[in-house]
Amino acid sequence: MEQIKTFELSKDYLESLRQHIEGEDVAFIKSSMEDAIMADIAAILDELDMEEALFVLRALDTAVAADILIELDEDTQYRVIKAMEPSELAILIDQMESDDAVDVLNQLLVKDREEVIGYLEKKEKTLHIMELLRYDDDSAGGLMAKEFIKANQNWTVVQTIEEIRRQAENVDKIYSIYVVDNKEKLMGRVALKKIILAASNTKIADLYDENIVSVPTHMDGEEVAEVMRRYDLEAVPVVNVKNKLVGRITVDDILDLIREQAEEDMQAMTGISDDVEESDSVYRLSKARLPWLLIGMVGGLLGAGFIGFFEEGISAVTALAFFIPLITATGGNVGIQSSTLVVQSLAAKSVFEESLTKRFVKVLVVAVLNGLVLATFVLITVVFFYGQPLKFGLVVAIALFSVVLLASFMGTLTPIVLDKIGINPAMASGPFITTANDLLGLAVYFSVAMLLLKL
Amino acid sequence: MEQIKTFELSKDYLESLRQHIEGEDVAFIKSSMEDAIMADIAAILDELDMEEALFVLRALDTAVAADILIELDEDTQYRVIKAMEPSELAILIDQMESDDAVDVLNQLLVKDREEVIGYLEKKEKTLHIMELLRYDDDSAGGLMAKEFIKANQNWTVVQTIEEIRRQAENVDKIYSIYVVDNKEKLMGRVALKKIILAASNTKIADLYDENIVSVPTHMDGEEVAEVMRRYDLEAVPVVNVKNKLVGRITVDDILDLIREQAEEDMQAMTGISDDVEESDSVYRLSKARLPWLLIGMVGGLLGAGFIGFFEEGISAVTALAFFIPLITATGGNVGIQSSTLVVQSLAAKSVFEESLTKRFVKVLVVAVLNGLVLATFVLITVVFFYGQPLKFGLVVAIALFSVVLLASFMGTLTPIVLDKIGINPAMASGPFITTANDLLGLAVYFSVAMLLLKL
Numbered sequence: 001m002e003q004i005k006t007f008e009l010s011k012d013y014l015e016s017l018r019q020h021i022e023g024e025d026v027a028f029i030k031s032s033m034e035d036a037i038m039a040d041i042a043a044i045l046d047e048l049d050m051e052e053a054l055f056v057l058r059a060l061d062t063a064v065a066a067d068i069l070i071e072l073d074e075d076t077q078y079r080v081i082k083a084m085e086p087s088e089l090a091i092l093i094d095q096m097e098s099d100d101a102v103d104v105l106n107q108l109l110v111k112d113r114e115e116v117i118g119y120l121e122k123k124e125k126t127l128h129i130m131e132l133l134r135y136d137d138d139s140a141g142g143l144m145a146k147e148f149i150k151a152n153q154n155w156t157v158v159q160t161i162e163e164i165r166r167q168a169e170n171v172d173k174i175y176s177i178y179v180v181d182n183k184e185k186l187m188g189r190v191a192l193k194k195i196i197l198a199a200s201n202t203k204i205a206d207l208y209d210e211n212i213v214s215v216p217t218h219m220d221g222e223e224v225a226e227v228m229r230r231y232d233l234e235a236v237p238v239v240n241v242k243n244k245l246v247g248r249i250t251v252d253d254i255l256d257l258i259r260e261q262a263e264e265d266m267q268a269m270t271g272i273s274d275d276v277e278e279s280d281s282v283y284r285l286s287k288a289r290l291p292w293l294l295i296g297m298v299g300g301l302l303g304a305g306f307i308g309f310f311e312e313g314i315s316a317v318t319a320l321a322f323f324i325p326l327i328t329a330t331g332g333n334v335g336i337q338s339s340t341l342v343v344q345s346l347a348a349k350s351v352f353e354e355s356l357t358k359r360f361v362k363v364l365v366v367a368v369l370n371g372l373v374l375a376t377f378v379l380i381t382v383v384f385f386y387g388q389p390l391k392f393g394l395v396v397a398i399a400l401f402s403v404v405l406l407a408s409f410m411g412t413l414t415p416i417v418l419d420k421i422g423i424n425p426a427m428a429s430g431p432f433i434t435t436a437n438d439l440l441g442l443a444v445y446f447s448v449a450m451l452l453l454k455l
Numbered sequence: 456m457e458q459i460k461t462f463e464l465s466k467d468y469l470e471s472l473r474q475h476i477e478g479e480d481v482a483f484i485k486s487s488m489e490d491a492i493m494a495d496i497a498a499i500l501d502e503l504d505m506e507e508a509l510f511v512l513r514a515l516d517t518a519v520a521a522d523i524l525i526e527l528d529e530d531t532q533y534r535v536i537k538a539m540e541p542s543e544l545a546i547l548i549d550q551m552e553s554d555d556a557v558d559v560l561n562q563l564l565v566k567d568r569e570e571v572i573g574y575l576e577k578k579e580k581t582l583h584i585m586e587l588l589r590y591d592d593d594s595a596g597g598l599m600a601k602e603f604i605k606a607n608q609n610w611t612v613v614q615t616i617e618e619i620r621r622q623a624e625n626v627d628k629i630y631s632i633y634v635v636d637n638k639e640k641l642m643g644r645v646a647l648k649k650i651i652l653a654a655s656n657t658k659i660a661d662l663y664d665e666n667i668v669s670v671p672t673h674m675d676g677e678e679v680a681e682v683m684r685r686y687d688l689e690a691v692p693v694v695n696v697k698n699k700l701v702g703r704i705t706v707d708d709i710l711d712l713i714r715e716q717a718e719e720d721m722q723a724m725t726g727i728s729d730d731v732e733e734s735d736s737v738y739r740l741s742k743a744r745l746p747w748l749l750i751g752m753v754g755g756l757l758g759a760g761f762i763g764f765f766e767e768g769i770s771a772v773t774a775l776a777f778f779i780p781l782i783t784a785t786g787g788n789v790g791i792q793s794s795t796l797v798v799q800s801l802a803a804k805s806v807f808e809e810s811l812t813k814r815f816v817k818v819l820v821v822a823v824l825n826g827l828v829l830a831t832f833v834l835i836t837v838v839f840f841y842g843q844p845l846k847f848g849l850v851v852a853i854a855l856f857s858v859v860l861l862a863s864f865m866g867t868l869t870p871i872v873l874d875k876i877g878i879n880p881a882m883a884s885g886p887f888i889t890t891a892n893d894l895l896g897l898a899v900y901f902s903v904a905m906l907l908l909k910l
Contacts, residue, residue, distance in 0.1 A: 035666055039685050165652055173689070174648045175630065192647045193629045197620055211490055229714060230494050232707035234628070234689045251706050252687035258710070259684060262717035263799055266724065270795040271788055278800040282817060286824045289792050296788045297829055300781025301836055307777040308841070314773050321769050321776035322762045325893050326755025328780045332787065333726055333751045333886065337744050340725040344718055345733040362737060369741045374752055381756050386763070431788065438780050 014047055021052045026059040033060065042071035050079045066095035069104065075280075078107055086112065090119030097172060098128040099145035099253065105129065106137060132247075140224050141217035143257070144238040144247030147171045150178045153187055153205045157198045160190075175235045178245055179208040186237055186245040188212050214239045217246060222261055222347075225254045265347075268424065269340065271296070271431035292431040299435035303328075303442050310446045313455035319388055320449055323396050327445045330374065330400060331407040331437035338363065338411025339433050343425050346415060356416075363412045364405070371404035395452050399445040406444065407437045469502055476507045484514045493519070497526035505534045521550035524559065530735075533562055541567065545574030552627060553583040554600035554708065560584065561592060587702075595679050596672035598712070599693040599702030602626045605633045608642055608660040612653045615645075630690045633700055634663040641692055641700040643667050669694045672701060677716055677802075680709045720802075723879065724795065726751070726886035747886040754890035758783075758897050765901045768910035774843055775904055778851050779897070785829065785855060786862040786896035790888040793818065793866025798881050801874050811871075818867045819860070826859035850907050854900040861899065862892045 013032070020028040033041050033056075045053040045068065053076060057065045069077065069092055081089060081104060093101045093116065105113050113133075120126045128146035135141030147170050151160040160177060176189040188210035198207055214237045215224050228236055228251060238247040264275055271292035276284055307314070307324070314320050379397035382388050411433050415425035449455060468487070475483040488496050488511075500508040500523065508531060512520045524532065524547055536544060536559060548556045548571065560568050568588075575581045583601035590596030602625050606615040615632055631644040643665035653662055669692045670679050683691055683706060693702040719730055726747035731739055762769070762779070769775050834852040837843050866888050870880035904910060 037666060037668065037686060039687070161651055164648065168648060168652060174646075175689070191629075192651070193619065193623060196616055196647070196651055197623060211492060213492065229707075229710040231492060232494070232710075234630070234706055251689055251710070252684075255684040255687075255706070255710075255713070258713055258717075262713075262721075266717075266721050266799070267795055269721065269725065270791045272792050272795060276796070278796045278814070282820045282824065285796075285817075285821045289789075289821070290825055290828060293785065293788055293792075293825060293829060294832065296784050297781065297832060300778070300784050301833070301840075303780040303784075304777040304837075304841065307780075308774075311773050311777075314776050315770065318766050318769050319763070321779065322759040323755070324776065324779045325758040325762075325783045325897065326752065328783065329751050329755050329758075329787075329889070329893055330748065332784075333748055333889070334744075336725045337727055337748075340722055340727060341731070341733045341740075344721070359733070362733075362740075365737045366740045366744070369737065370745055370748060373745060374748060377749065377752060378756070382759075385756075386759065434784070434788070438784055442780065 014044060017044065017056075018048070018052065021048075021055050024055075029056055029059045033064075038064070038067040039071045042068050042073070046073040046076045050076070050083060053080055054083055062091050063095045066092040070096060070100045077104070081107055086115040087119045090116050090121075093129075094121050094125065097145045097147045097170075098125060098132055099143065101125070101129050102132045102142070105133065135217060138221045139217060140215045140219040140221065140238050140249060141247070143221055143224065143253055144217075144249045146247055148178060148235075148237070148248035149174055150180050150245060151190070151204050153179050153181055153203075153208065155204045156200065157195055157202045157204070157207070158200045160195060160204060161200075164195075173235075173250060175250075177204075178237050178248070179204055180245050184244045186212075186214055186239050186243055189237070212237070214243075214245075215249070216241070221254075221257050224249060225258050225261070228254050229258075265343070265424075265426040268426040269336070269343070271434075296431060296435050299438055303439055306439065306442050307446070310450075310455070313446070313449060313453070316455060317392070317449075317453060319386075319392060320446075322386075323382075324442070324445070326378070326396070327399055327403055327441040328438045331403045331441035332434040334367070334370070334404050334407040335411035335433040335437040338408050339415050339425075342412050342415040346419050346425055360409070360412065363408050367405045367408035371401040374404060375401040391452060395449050396445075398452070399441075399448040402444045402448065403437075403441045406440050407433075410437060410440065469499060472499065472511075473503070473507065476503075476510050479510075481514045484511055488515065488519075493522040494526045497523050497528070501528040501531045505531070505538060508535055509538055517546050518550045521547040525551060525555045532559075536562055541570040542574045545571050545576075548584075549576050549580065552600045552602045552625075553580060553587055554598065556580070556584050557587040557597070560588065590672060593676045594672060595670045595674040595676065595693050595704060596702070598676055598679065598708055599672075599704045601702055603633060603690075603692070603703035604629055605635050605700060606645070606659050608634050608636055608658075608663065610659045611655065612650055612657045612659070612662070613655045615650060615659060616655075619650075628690075628705060630705075632659075633692050633703070634659055635700050639699045641667075641669055641694050641698055644692070667692070669698075669700075670704070671696070676709075676712050679704060680713050680716070683709050684713075720798070720879075720881040723881040724791070724798070726889075751886060751890050754893055758894055761894065761897055762901070765905075765910070768901070768904060768908070771910060772847070772904075772908060774841075774847060775901075777841075778837075779900070781833070781851070782854055782858055782896045782900045783893045786858045786892035787889040789822070789825070789859050789862040790866035790892040793863050794870050794880075794888050797867050797870040801870060801880055815864070815867065818863050822860045822863035826856040829859060830856040846907060850904045851900075853907070854896075854903040857899045857903065858892075858896045861895050862888075865892060865895065 045056060048056070057068065057080065069080065072080065093104060096104070105116065108116065117126060117129065132142070132146065149164055149167055149171055151163060164174065174192055176191050177195065178189050179187045181187055188208040189212050190204060190208045194207050213227060213231050213233065215227055217238055217240055224236065233251065235248055235250045237245055238249060240246050267275065272288050273291045274284070274288035276288045375397040378400050379393045382396050383390055383393040414433055418425045500511060512523065512535065524535065527535065548559060551559070560571065563571065572581060572584065587597070587601065604619055604622055604626055606618060619629065629647055631646050632650065633644050634642045636642055643663040644667050645659060645663045649662050668682060668686050668688065670682055672693055672695055679691065688706065690703055690705045692700055693704060695701050722730065727743050728746045729739070729743035731743045830852040833855050834848045837851050838845055838848040869888055873880045
């Protein structure tokens, strides 16, 4: 056994695979991938053309092909699914756990989806899939699988082991047995370890742990992730409004979700409006970046109009123009720092949130501290290094101090307000705050200048 | 069983708890927390004063107190540990799994740490802890625990179940049994499910799956997280250079790590230089934010000096000053977008990375596209809405176009270079790129103006 890779994930292998695909050498494909882990084969397929990837999938056993299809990169998966015949796709879906099957089906148009479902052979699984399709993609219901082991509280250990045996084919990963009453209500769970160690005639009722965490079907996926992280869970049972056990979410699905979420948030904060990757097409990349650039542009143009009002002042004291970037950049930097802290504290909501007043008092104190340091630094530099009059230095320093204060408040308030009205605070915080603070900074700067320099 | 919270996590409970602590009512503390999940009690303790938290921990059974101590917020945990007597802390550490014990010990000074270790009672655990302390915090070795179940490949199922029984107390979560040869080399793993379903005299050698993923002790924690995400693992065995099985990392530790990492990266990108939270002290918050604000300030002051060179030009064409924020903001926005995409693609390294040339060609094409859209938009607005001469409109448009191109390259190149020389690209990318692009933008803007307007 090698470390990490049991399979040669190399450019050489990729080259040789391509040649064997061209030669339609099914035997090579099968034998070279025999001992590989699905995720590694998927990574190879992501590098192939769609036709080549499809050829490989068709060459492999359907159970293996189904596993690989699930692991493919989003784009590759979409193209492969689109290219497959409905009957062919149905054969693979028959081999998947219900949550994976739903992920695949959700990428098809309703019409195509129903055609594929029509070809499914396993009746129980079809019903499960149709149930799961009703839930919102991003909810606990949309994330859960119908494959899990449950035991009635009146069963014995032997009966439970029989159930495990019956379901062993369908349920890939068993962490715990969920315990239900006669009405299918979730009562608790038994760790697999306990089943192994208990005498075979022990009642499940005497074994199970009733202090367990479950989530409702309507809970948002991000919240499910936070619950699993907080309570160190490898799987969490999902219940409906009547506390009936309806599914299970495993941590592997949550890991993907957390990564996607973190990437999306960071992109949103930095003004990328669509979920893109460096490897996406030029068109997608341009499209994801233009909206906020244009909004920033409109902000810049408004700023230009605004500075235009002070044309005479600038003619009189040209040095006013010199410090425009200093003021706008500081406003932007302070604003984005503030909003990042708020966005992160909103993401990890606590029951014991600090009151708004307490929060803003703190923001004020931090801003005053930092503002004083920066303003002093700038006053000294402007007067002693740039040889400007003290009065002018004071204009820049006072404007800067005010900008730090205002930008801190804007940066703190904006995400809180967005969150309250139900908009993802990360999405609009970054670029919005930068642009707004540019304008705010200019207004403060020129107002202070007008007052102090009597322009 | 309630959903999510089996325990009343409320301000009312917190209030009542505080009163009972003051009244030294140990019975109330014990009974009210009896059925609670550790993470919930920890959340309550995070809200208490250190003395109060310590009182609660001392009131509870040591096994419970140990679990809670692990779950505490970093700051609370640190203060509680510092306040405890070495012998008292040792009693709790004796109850922890080795990885948690090491996390706690790592917060002490070497001298205090050794004193606590001297008080430990369980000899095997002490040796484990001392082994783990040798590894770097952030490496697989530092993350792993010594508690896991391993079976020799020559054992039978019955022998393995005996081993599970022997270790059941020590190993909280068993997902798989790791299989080793006589030299302790990792051979593969057996799912617990298989142990339950196999006949008791079956040899482990006939049951185990040899296609498994392991990680070396020196692997970086972030990389371990990526491996576990990619291969959908709930636990991963850790091996030393001789492929000897030395530990196990479970997914719950990785979930915390992923969240911390994502938060740190976002903070780094937005110019917060220390890992802080909104709830931290004013001093810590100020200190974390000042460094990049000061660097931004120096950038702004250099920019002021730079614009100063063009004082005469601005006097002649005051409108030049109007568009300074437009140019610098666009440069900043484009730069941060570019660097975000690169930082994210660096974080999810692929074997099949695109070549540098291919990458830059793509950056160029996207920049040209977006630059053209923005420049056209600005040209029209400046000439038709602001009534500036066409020549002046061209100055702004051409400068803007050039800034988009240059900022794209800067934003792409900087994280790649930082990554190559071993600096976290997220850390220096955000604020550095914004500041550098401000200066770059000004240089381009005034150069174009000098050329075209012959100032």
